[in-house]
Amino acid sequence: MEKIIIESLYVIYKEIVETVALENFNAQFDRNEVVAIAGPSGSGKTSLLSCIGGVLKPTSGRILIDGHDITKLSDDELVKYRRDQVGLIYQDFNLIDEFSIFENIALPMLIAKKAKSEIDERVNELLEALDIQRYVKTFPNYLSGGEKQRVAIAVALANNPDIILADEPTGNLDLASRENIINSLIKNCKELNKALIIATHDPFIMEKVDRVINLPKLIR
Numbered sequence: 231m232e233k234i235i236i237e238s239l240y241v242i243y244k245e246i247v248e249t250v251a252l253e254n255f256n257a258q259f260d261r262n263e264v265v266a267i268a269g270p271s272g273s274g275k276t277s278l279l280s281c282i283g284g285v286l287k288p289t290s291g292r293i294l295i296d297g298h299d300i301t302k303l304s305d306d307e308l309v310k311y312r313r314d315q316v317g318l319i320y321q322d323f324n325l326i327d328e329f330s331i332f333e334n335i336a337l338p339m340l341i342a343k344k345a346k347s348e349i350d351e352r353v354n355e356l357l358e359a360l361d362i363q364r365y366v367k368t369f370p371n372y373l374s375g376g377e378k379q380r381v382a383i384a385v386a387l388a389n390n391p392d393i394i395l396a397d398e399p400t401g402n403l404d405l406a407s408r409e410n411i412i413n414s415l416i417k418n419c420k421e422l423n424k425a426l427i428i429a430t431h432d433p434f435i436m437e438k439v440d441r442v443i444n445l446p447k448l449i450r
């Protein structure tokens with residue numbers, strides 16, 4: 231993957247009232263680039279990441295991944311796209327409490343039907359890259375917020391996707407671990423040559439990224 235191009239993207243939720251979350255959004259993201267999506271609560275950050283991640287179908291517009299419009303993919307193709315090309319990181323970590331740290335990180339690779347030897351090797355590599363080797367047999371509930379977020383980053387990187395999307399990844403972290411996690415996330419994505427897109431209003435993150443895109447709060 232070299233380039234993500236977003237053209238005239240609209241997300242309009244049609245519930246009891248109609249909400250325009252994104253209005254004619256345009257942007258381009260390159261491989262090996264770290265971009266923050268900033269904007270107040272309700273400005274459409276999560277909606278935008280969900281569209282890029284293939285989790286939400288936009289109302290209109292195009293999302294071109296190396297020229298292929300993912301808004302036109304069939305359900306089966308979308309499953310594959312999400313599994314192979316996208317890693318998602320959330321504010322509340324989204325780990326499975328009943329699974330050990332090893333199992334949490336292995337899960338995306340099990341779903342992708344990777345061989346056991348390959349999975350073992352990759353989990354160990356990720357544990358080391360994120361400096362969480364000592365937790366391999368532990369369960370998420372025994373970890374601090376910062377440690378859980380490290381595991382969540384490992385899960386997102388597991389299948390070696392080109393696109394990493396992080397939705398307010400420091401929202402539930404204290405100041406000290408916030409800095410650590412962001413440094414580690416950016417370092418890992420740069421080293422592995424990923425496109426990293428972070429939705430945030432954390433000023434520390436804005437300072438660290440290559441570029442900030444500001445979403446206005448739409449008033450209507």
Ligand SMILES: Nc1ncnc2c1ncn2[C@@H]1O[C@H](COP(=O)(O)OP(=O)(O)O)[C@@H](O)[C@H]1O
Nearest residue numbers: 243245249251270271272273274275276277278
């Ligand atoms: N599933 C949904 N149904 C209806 N409205 C939604 C839904 N998700 C988000 N919205 C609305 O869309 C707007 C943008 O939300 P969101 O993308 O979550 O913004 P942010 O992540 O920047 O807070 C908000 O007004 C929100 O209430």
Ligand SMILES: [Mg+2]
Nearest residue numbers: 275276277397
């Ligand atoms: Mg959000």
